[in-house]
Amino acid sequence: MKIAIYGKGGIGKSTISCNLAIALARRGQKVLQIGCDPKHDSTFTLTGFLIPTIIDTLQSKDYHYEDIWPEDVIYVGYNKVSCVEAGGPPAGAGCGGYVVGETVKLLKELNAFFEYDIILFDVLGDVVCGGFAAPLNYSDFCLIITDNGFDALFAANRITASVREKSKTHPLRLAGLVANRTYKRDLIDKYVEACPMPVLDILPLIEDIRISRVQGKTLFELAESFSNLNYICDFYLNIVDQLLSVPEGVIPSELTDQQLFKLLSDFYLTNQCCDQSQIKNNVLFIE
Known part of the structure; x- marks a missing residue:
């Protein structure tokens, strides 16, 4: 199963992606997480450092794909989750979306796409054009991260439109929404009433989640030393249990x-x- 994770910039996609990756591994899945952002920090809490990017490796090999091996670009992080970072051109130069497309192309040539039970695409912000929409072409489901505010729901609605458009030519469905850093869901409920889609879970505003990112560890790793964090891990386990049930998903109709x-x-x-x-x-x- 391939899942593309989108949402408003700064909404917490990478933190959620990493914890979902561990939750999936805890459920016995072989997981690959692909960071699709020029900042190349998606997998930081899985590996504990900024791993070399696909674009860096391609440049070092003078773009000779035949000289690249899986171990050159795939790094194994906590709980045996495999990690890839697409990277991107220098700030203000080139197209990061193009790099995402090249990353997918390289991984397919390395047969890496077919060696995992679950592939997570952690995609830059809410950009759903060009190469940044490429993960939708290869995904079974899209998962949208939002909060209970207008800006995040506005971004979610634009992503919803992209899922609908891509579903015309690809077997893509929207798995649903995950709300992050919120105790209320009144605006979310109002939106999904008008634009029906599942809400998989509501993650409350918990300072330990933010601190885990700063410490460069997933909540699951921290919970090994601090058992009071186990209840937070249960949120992520609940989400992956719903995903592993292979939901039917929806083809949404955006507003x-x-x-x-x-x-x-x-x-x-x-x-x-x-x-x-x-x-x-x-x-x-x-x-």
Whole structure:
């Protein structure tokens, strides 16, 4: 099974991806996580360091694919999760999306795509064009990370549109949403009522999750020393149990931008959740 993980930039995709990778490994799966971001820090908490990237390796081999072996680009992290970082060009130069496409091409040539039970694509922000949409071409499911705020749901809606479009030519389905760093889900519920899709879990705002990222370890690794963290690991185990049940998934029908704005504006008006000065002509303006 191949799962592409998308969501608003800074929403916590890499932290969730790494912990999901370990949760899957704990369920007996052979897992490969592919970081699809020029920052190449997706797998940091799995390996404990910034591993060399695909683009670095290709450059060192003068782009001779035949000279590259799996061990040149695949690093084994905690709990035997395999890790790859696509990398990217220098800031302000070239196309990071192109590198993602080349990464997929190289891994297929190395037959790495076929040696794992689960492949996780941790994809840059909410960019769903060009090479950054490439993981959707190879995935069975897309998993969207959001929170209970407007910006994250706006990004989720754009990703939803990409899943619908890609599903026309690929066997791709939306597995659903995972909400991160939130105790409330009222806006999420309002959105999925208008745009039906599963909500796999709601991860509350827990400082230990942020600290684990800073420490360069997954929560599962930290929980070996601090048993009070086990309850957080259960969130991730619950999500992977739903994914491993091979959900049917959905082909979503996204809202238009205007529909989404109106939906959330009406919600705020009804619930008086914001300063009335922010609402004009029944449209919510986000400062």
